[in-house]
Amino acid sequence: MVDSEPLVIHGLNKTFHNGQTSLKVLSNINLRVEQGELITVIGPSGCGKSTLLKVIAGLDAEYDGVVKIDREQIHQPGVDKGFIFQEHRLFPWLTVEGNIAADLSLKNPEVRAKVRDLIRLVHLEGFEKSFPRQLSGGMAQRVAIARALLRDPKVLLMDEPFAALDAFTRAHMQDVLLDIWEQNKTTMILVTHDIDEAVVLAQRVVIMSAKPGTIHSVVPVDIPHPRKRSSNEFLEVRRNVLAQLEAHMLQHTEQ
Numbered sequence: 001m002v003d004s005e006p007l008v009i010h011g012l013n014k015t016f017h018n019g020q021t022s023l024k025v026l027s028n029i030n031l032r033v034e035q036g037e038l039i040t041v042i043g044p045s046g047c048g049k050s051t052l053l054k055v056i057a058g059l060d061a062e063y064d065g066v067v068k069i070d071r072e073q074i075h076q077p078g079v080d081k082g083f084i085f086q087e088h089r090l091f092p093w094l095t096v097e098g099n100i101a102a103d104l105s106l107k108n109p110e111v112r113a114k115v116r117d118l119i120r121l122v123h124l125e126g127f128e129k130s131f132p133r134q135l136s137g138g139m140a141q142r143v144a145i146a147r148a149l150l151r152d153p154k155v156l157l158m159d160e161p162f163a164a165l166d167a168f169t170r171a172h173m174q175d176v177l178l179d180i181w182e183q184n185k186t187t188m189i190l191v192t193h194d195i196d197e198a199v200v201l202a203q204r205v206v207i208m209s210a211k212p213g214t215i216h217s218v219v220p221v222d223i224p225h226p227r228k229r230s231s232n233e234f235l236e237v238r239r240n241v242l243a244q245l246e247a248h249m250l251q252h253t254e255q
């Protein structure tokens with residue numbers, strides 16, 4: 001059997017052109033994400049984290065280099081690449097179950113059964129008929145995650161999905177996401193500004209540096225879940241990630 005290769009990025013470069021000016025945003029990005037892996041991406045503002053996610057999602061096809069999911073070069077969006085934004089982007093006129101099904105019919109028993117399973121997975125039983133305006137931010141974001149998972153994506157890409165939530169809801173959402181990941185084993189890439197979030201979730205933390213955006217280092221997190229933020233091993237990895245970010249910033253201010 002040939003090993004599946006969900007995501008391989010090799011020699012990725014990305015430049016934005018705007019009239020006479022051009023801005024190189026991503027430079028020689030190389031990364032392999034194994035099937036079922038959960039990685040987080042952290043780095044200074046403007047280093048190209050969102051751009052990287054958009055390229056992987058197929059939302060931006062103007063790049064150079066190899067970006068492949070399961071050996072297929074990515075050049076357009078598709079349901080095999082789920083994308084979660086900072087804001088939930090639910091349809092206000094559809095219920096929770098309607099939003100999860102989206103363009104698939106709830107009259108189809110298979111779709112109905114899958115929607116029901118996902119509602120259970122994201123802990124929204126009892127809210128099937130609620131509309132987005134009746135949900136909290138965390139609940140709405142859980143609907144967005146369920147909607148992406150309905151299509152069995154090969155990779156779930158999340159761009160600061162919990163940034164708009166209060167600290168308590170955010171910590172709860174991290175637990176919910178880990179629960180989903182452990183049950184579904186979906187490959188996940190999550191961009192965050194929050195070091196604790198990066199370390200509490202990931203198997204590897206990818207640290208990016210800016211101008212142009214490149215991968216500065218990758219820190220493995222070999223701590224079993226659930227992770228205690230106050231444990232020595234957690235604090236040690238956290239310190240390591242912080243040191244890498246600081247080293248990069250120092251390098252940058254010296255240039």
Ligand SMILES: Nc1ncnc2c1ncn2[C@@H]1O[C@H](COP(=O)(O)OP(=O)(O)OP(=O)(O)O)[C@@H](O)[C@H]1O
Nearest residue numbers: 016018023025043044045046047048049050051052
């Ligand atoms: N469509 C675009 N056209 C021109 N420049 C762009 C475009 N999109 C992003 N950029 C520039 O590319 C750089 C990287 O942007 P990006 O949003 O990927 O960074 P980021 O690391 O996600 O930032 P943040 O952490 O602040 O969200 C920035 O300098 C930004 O101004």
